[in-house]
Ligand SMILES: CC(=O)SCCNC(=O)CCNC(=O)[C@H](O)C(C)(C)COP(=O)(O)OP(=O)(O)OC[C@H]1O[C@@H](n2cnc3c(N)ncnc32)[C@H](O)[C@@H]1OP(=O)(O)O
Ligand SMILES: O=CC(=O)O
């Protein structure tokens with residue numbers, strides 16, 4: 001590939017160089033030479049520090065491994081263990097209280113609680129859909145999922161099923177009763193929605209005219225006051241739009257001609273450059289950056305086929321209404337976009353140094369994604385992402401405060417070189433590594449002027465839990481992990497520390513992903529736990545999930561929950577949750593575990609692992625829906641792969657399973673996975689030639705070399721094998 005040499009002998013891959021020079025820089029008032037000089041300076045300054053951080057990770061892990069292997073530390077003593085973690089600098093001293101000072105944070109982050117959607121940025125079709133998921137049809141979300149039952153003739157069918165439709169309408173009316181209660185009666189009995197004397201008015205079946213209990217909830221409308229087409233209300237800071245159309249197929253079946261209830265849904269979206277994508281070389285990275293550019297310039301477009309229709313998907317425009325006083329109001333049609341950069345581990349060939357070594361990918365991500373975001377800040381797009389002029393970068397997989405400080409300093413350097421005010425770049429700190437959870441307060445302190453979120457619930461966090469204590473003993477079964485003391489302490493501590501650091505009104509405290517994308521009924525029943533825990537956002541895997549999850553933020557006033565929690569934390573008496581957090585989740589019932597239970601755990605892990613890896617390595621798909629052993633479709637990404645591979649490694653190491661058992665399971669599961677993918681034309685089967693299947697080899701390596709992988713991460717092996725596939729089949 002053609003390369004261009006820049007300052008200090010760095011060489012930039014042609015595809016990235018051209019993207020920046022010909023597509024990114026025009027309109028930014030930054031000269032190419034200035035930018036590439038900045039790249040060279042930042043890489044020169046930060047690469048050695050990045051490498052040092054990785055060396056520290058390795059050294060700490062090596063010391064932990066030795067400690068667990070040392071017979072002098074048997075039987076295990078928690079107090080001695082914690083002392084040891086302090087001695088080696090894994091556990092740091094917590095310093096005085098402080099309050100974060102992050103400024104210019106958009107309301108969607110600081111003040112309004114709601115769903116956060118995550119999307120693989122490499123897929124423009126999905127990325128656009130996610131940006132547009134700010135507003136979602138409640139009717140579609142209910143009709144198309146398992147939230148409402150399909151009994152008594154209410155099943156989904158190709159054509160509109162009016163029985164199911166009525167069930168959707170009834171559900172939505174109950175939701176309106178809960179969120180927009182009337183002075184008397186129920187939305188269920190509405191026969192006319194209209195506006196009288198600037199008031200939202202409902203004429204009921206009885207002929208009675210009623211208003212909203214809280215008239216302030218009515219904020220806008222479209223159409224005539226006696227026959228509005230849209231009525232806009234707000235509850236807990238979130239908008240609800242009632243759409244009326246007597247000619248619509250659904251509207252005409254409704255006594256008040258309501259055609260839909262549209263909910264403000266994904267307030268924020270994380271466009272992901274990390275674990276949900278497979279970007280292994282300069283070409284892939286450039287494609288991902290180009291999609292971000294399209295989002296920031298507002299011109300991303302994707303032609304898609306829907307049945308026999310071809311449509312061009314673009315970003316949705318803002319939504320306009322008249323206020324009750326007939327003033328024009330406008331609301332964003334798109335969710336606020338964050339971008340998740342990669343962490344500190346990987347390197348990329350998009351830029352190599354003078355020796356030909358790849359440079360840290362996280363540094364390149366920081367530089368290029370910030371540069372691209374200037375289009376939003378400079379007003380070069382017909383849309384506005386951040387009204388506050390901020391750039392939101394999510395930093396994953398950071399281990400402890402030193403690593404957060406590194407990202408903070410990197411962002412400061414990028415700001416200086418791009419002529420941005422200090423702290424323009426906001427940082428989302430993902431609490432997904434054990435050393436970050438254990439030192440969270442100090443991690444936040446390290447980025448206290450720019451932190452925009454902390455969040456938990458992470459799958460990576462479980463992977464790190466297993467890897468860190470790999471030699472301590474066999475781990476609990478995957479499903480049982482959820483009931484372990486460490487995870488409960490992790491969830492609660494994160495909210496407590498965030499609130500005590502003054503996050504309320506300034507930044508998000510978030511919760512993790514709903515990883516069973518097709519079980520929306522279960523999500524509606526259980527994900528209310530997230531706002532109830534004091535979190536003002538939580539991750540969802542799809543726009544539909546966002547529209548359903550937002551109902552929880554109508555049911556729960558997160559600010560009130562946070563106020564109650566703060567009052568509780570202020571009560572006298574120190575809170576000691578660190579020991580729970582550091583309690584290793586070992587298997588307690590190994591002797592009682594039946595051979596069948598062990599086999600099921602192994603097969604389940606192998607099926608998920610193979611199902612994910614084969615699509616990643618052969619097709620470059622970074623996030624997949626993969627059936628588990630019980631045929632439940634699970635969202636799998638690199639973090640879930642980290643868990644399953646590390647779990648198998650751990651059981652192998654401690655003799656719960658044998659090597660031959662793993663091989664047998666791999667061979668038995670491969671044809672099952674092939675069968676599950678048989679409808680996919682682009683799929684390359686493994687089982688026809690297991691010995692030579694690159695994906696199958698990758699799966700084996702992730703298990704048999706998993707113990708030696710840095711922090712148990714899966715990307716080095718995945719990248720290596722994907723590059724091999726690209727070289728063999730796609731070059
Ligand atoms: C541990 C972590 O790091 S979690 C964060 C990483 N995980 C994620 O980002 C998960 C994001 N979600 C996804 O990638 C997908 O939803 C998957 C892989 C789970 C399922 O994908 P699929 O099997 O293709 O979904 P499915 O067929 O049910 O739906 C596809 C439709 O939903 C849309 N869709 C699905 N997920 C998303 C999403 N996250 N954002 C926007 N649109 C989405 C697609 O655009 C498509 O609609 P379209 O035809 O109108 O374009
Ligand atoms: O990044 C998300 C996770 O679950 O890990």
Ligand SMILES: [Mg+2]
Pocket residue numbers: 275396432458459460461639
């Ligand atoms: Mg993660």
